[in-house]
Amino acid sequence: MKNKTIYLKDYKVSSYFVESIDLTYELKKDYTLVTNESKFYKNINSKEDNILKLNWNNLDIIGIFLDWKKISIEIDSNIELIEDNTILFLNDLPDTFELKIVTKIYPHKNTSLEWLYVSNWIYCTQCEPEGFRNMTYYLDRPDVLSVYSTKIIADKQDNPVLLSNWNLIESWDLEDGKHYALWKDPFKKPSYLFALVAWKLDYIESSFTTFRWKEVTLRIFTEPHNINRCDFAMASLKRAMKWDEDRFWLEYDLDLFMIVAIDDFNSGAMENKWLNIFNSAVVFATPETATDKDYIYIERVIWHEYFHNWTWDRVTCRDWFQLSLKEWLTVFRDSEFSADMHSKSTKRIEDVRYLCNYQFREDASPMSHPIRPSFFEEISNFYTLTVYEKWAEVVRMYQTILWKSWFRKWMDLYFERHDWQAVTTEDFLNAMQDANNMNLSQFQTWYDQAWTPIVDVSSNFSAEKKIYTLTFKQSCPVRQWEKRKNPFIIPIKFWLIDSSGDEIKLENDIIILTKEEEKFEFNNIENEPVPSLLRDFSAPIILNYNYSFEKYSFLIENDSNEFNRFNAMQNFSTELLVNIVNSWVYELNDLFKNSFKSILIDDTIWNSFKAECITLPSETLIADKIWKNINPQKIFEARKYLITSLIEEFEVEFLKIYDNLKKKIDYKIDSEDIWNRKLKNVCLEYISFKNWPSNVYKAYLDSNNMTDSFSALSILSKIECKERDEVLDDFYNKWNFDPITIDKWFSVQATSPLENTLDNIKKLSKHKLFDITNPNKVRALFNSFSMLNPVIFNKPESYEFIADKVLELDKINPAIASRLVKNMINWKKLESNLWEKLRLQLLRISNEPWLSWIVLEVVKKSL
Numbered sequence: 001m002k003n004k005t006i007y008l009k010d011y012k013v014s015s016y017f018v019e020s021i022d023l024t025y026e027l028k029k030d031y032t033l034v035t036n037e038s039k040f041y042k043n044i045n046s047k048e049d050n051i052l053k054l055n056w057n058n059l060d061i062i063g064i065f066l067d068w069k070k071i072s073i074e075i076d077s078n079i080e081l082i083e084d085n086t087i088l089f090l091n092d093l094p095d096t097f098e099l100k101i102v103t104k105i106y107p108h109k110n111t112s113l114e115w116l117y118v119s120n121w122i123y124c125t126q127c128e129p130e131g132f133r134n135m136t137y138y139l140d141r142p143d144v145l146s147v148y149s150t151k152i153i154a155d156k157q158d159n160p161v162l163l164s165n166w167n168l169i170e171s172w173d174l175e176d177g178k179h180y181a182l183w184k185d186p187f188k189k190p191s192y193l194f195a196l197v198a199w200k201l202d203y204i205e206s207s208f209t210t211f212r213w214k215e216v217t218l219r220i221f222t223e224p225h226n227i228n229r230c231d232f233a234m235a236s237l238k239r240a241m242k243w244d245e246d247r248f249w250l251e252y253d254l255d256l257f258m259i260v261a262i263d264d265f266n267s268g269a270m271e272n273k274w275l276n277i278f279n280s281a282v283v284f285a286t287p288e289t290a291t292d293k294d295y296i297y298i299e300r301v302i303w304h305e306y307f308h309n310w311t312w313d314r315v316t317c318r319d320w321f322q323l324s325l326k327e328w329l330t331v332f333r334d335s336e337f338s339a340d341m342h343s344k345s346t347k348r349i350e351d352v353r354y355l356c357n358y359q360f361r362e363d364a365s366p367m368s369h370p371i372r373p374s375f376f377e378e379i380s381n382f383y384t385l386t387v388y389e390k391w392a393e394v395v396r397m398y399q400t401i402l403w404k405s406w407f408r409k410w411m412d413l414y415f416e417r418h419d420w421q422a423v424t425t426e427d428f429l430n431a432m433q434d435a436n437n438m439n440l441s442q443f444q445t446w447y448d449q450a451w452t453p454i455v456d457v458s459s460n461f462s463a464e465k466k467i468y469t470l471t472f473k474q475s476c477p478v479r480q481w482e483k484r485k486n487p488f489i490i491p492i493k494f495w496l497i498d499s500s501g502d503e504i505k506l507e508n509d510i511i512i513l514t515k516e517e518e519k520f521e522f523n524n525i526e527n528e529p530v531p532s533l534l535r536d537f538s539a540p541i542i543l544n545y546n547y548s549f550e551k552y553s554f555l556i557e558n559d560s561n562e563f564n565r566f567n568a569m570q571n572f573s574t575e576l577l578v579n580i581v582n583s584w585v586y587e588l589n590d591l592f593k594n595s596f597k598s599i600l601i602d603d604t605i606w607n608s609f610k611a612e613c614i615t616l617p618s619e620t621l622i623a624d625k626i627w628k629n630i631n632p633q634k635i636f637e638a639r640k641y642l643i644t645s646l647i648e649e650f651e652v653e654f655l656k657i658y659d660n661l662k663k664k665i666d667y668k669i670d671s672e673d674i675w676n677r678k679l680k681n682v683c684l685e686y687i688s689f690k691n692w693p694s695n696v697y698k699a700y701l702d703s704n705n706m707t708d709s710f711s712a713l714s715i716l717s718k719i720e721c722k723e724r725d726e727v728l729d730d731f732y733n734k735w736n737f738d739p740i741t742i743d744k745w746f747s748v749q750a751t752s753p754l755e756n757t758l759d760n761i762k763k764l765s766k767h768k769l770f771d772i773t774n775p776n777k778v779r780a781l782f783n784s785f786s787m788l789n790p791v792i793f794n795k796p797e798s799y800e801f802i803a804d805k806v807l808e809l810d811k812i813n814p815a816i817a818s819r820l821v822k823n824m825i826n827w828k829k830l831e832s833n834l835w836e837k838l839r840l841q842l843l844r845i846s847n848e849p850w851l852s853w854i855v856l857e858v859v860k861k862s863l
Ligand code: PHE
Pocket: 126, 128, 129, 266, 267, 268, 269, 270, 271, 304, 305, 308, 327, 383
């Protein structure tokens, strides 16, 4: 099979740097002409000869001029094209020179949604990670920073708004109804942050005064008919600016900040310096169209992209192996902010749920990779949960060990040293060590070693000596490319609770593991305590301690750490479900019943926390615990059984909470109301198992906001009944004009466990509102199905269908095809007959000779 692996160890500095790059984009009807005039100078640190290696991909070349003299690939001996047509070599160059390159590109035909493309008539770019090379020949690598100027020339009537990065220098009308705008950077940036947007756009405007009294103008651009949906995004942006000042003393460094909302976008958003481009699904928010979850997600992405301005638009990464470096701190920062704004423990529970459901899965899959991989084929495959979420957890561990103020010290030193530089993980670690005067080198293990570490804990109590001992053994499976694994540094937050439920006095609430096996002794302990381990999920690990069901109950009642109370409940229900699946004995354990009830009826527990505690673990989480010979149907049945038993048992209690919360109030997007709605809708789902579908139908009719309607819609979509069709039709009739809201209609049908779901998805994929070139639609229908509907997805016909879609998508948008195929490769531990069927489909995909690199890399790993 083909292979084009790139290794971190092969990194070399560029032989040349770019002092400035002047770009001209002439947007024409059928094509765009790109003129790139760059001034190069020799990098004195490079040991190479005077050879320039420019990246390029699929370019239609009009001309190359070296110091104003035309040169050509056919006749000049100092130009060479090698390596799969991806690098242009220029030999024997002077130490400084200018290169002018003219290329012709075809944005209207570009369905990859990378480099320059057209979404709903809007011209826009996506250059991270390696899109720039599809527009012009360039040193398209993050460690080459340069000052850009961008002149955009276009028809004024079609494209009245012309945007690019940084300062607008001038704009002027030209002949033939054309006009131009010239934008220029005051400082250097890498090519992946280049951005350009053009079309008839409207904007809303606001402003923010920084703590140094600088006025910053804020604008959000969109098509005119969506302009009323951007106010929440604007308010979120201002909150982010304020928090970054309060918490990190980071002031916005420019006087304008712009966001553009685009319908066709491969991911959530992109942090291009001062011109962020967003998926419109992550901008538009009104109570009628967005759920509470959408609001929180929108807010978080806005913050994330804004925080990128410092981390890492100003300090960027040296090469793409350091990608996590650019994302982790930003994820960590947006998650901390979210916790500050809403609730620390709920935020922690949500983050951990996400981590355990998805990142742990990835870490155990064939795509598992270290936070900083040492090799890859396609960097686009590495925008993963490991890079984003696991890294953020690593930063959290630094903070746990060092405390917040030390963390700040590091941030300050880090920016002092590396502002406007392209850096590596080692630079980060060095700053952390130097700022805190500590040896933290063992953290390196987290960057270089894949897979989730496992920590087995055992305890021993000597009543005679009054000594309680905890023994920790860490392990981590070794992957093919690793020789061995070194022990990780792992902070375990913990406490000991005595039999009456009181906390025992201890000197320290944190144990820091650094070796494979370690023992910790506690003296003067009167009775055997119950340990509350890994409080707040202080490390991204799998911790095993042999808790009995009695101990789980005890912790649920007595643990003062909210997260661990939740976790005891989660682990208890997971174990119970695993037992049901493995033994086929359906019975509701009494201890579990009592614990569940104690949470359910406790009025002192706040609602969001209660909702989290009574939500059972997902089917995939249970599957991951079962680990081998997985039968998704059995898991589905077991879960259904448990929910049904609980509602049988506690109908009165559920109804009481539900009735209390369902009173109609005006929709407000504040934490208290969000939590109430969350609990109300979790209860409604339980109730639907007993008293369906009338209550749910009524909830749908009564709702005055999308959170409640969507919740009722998704519950009903799982039940075979006439109300289901009515509600689906009603939703469709209400929202068919709005591409973003109608995605909800696609996704609830894709995640339904009803028998006819696959047929329905096939039908929906031909629906007039479905469009396979739009990633949001693909995510709503195919990704939700393959990720969130394990029981229907794990059938031979479904594998075949999704494989077909992967192949179809690969010709349109390989990055999106690759994300879809990743949902197929996580399931290796299925019962053998299922895995065999799945494997055949993966083989079928891999055998296509025209398959893109990006999909091939994923599929190859899985076989
Ligand atoms: N850099 C973007 C972000 O997190 C994500 C992204 C990557 C978007 C690659 C597009 C392409 O914040």
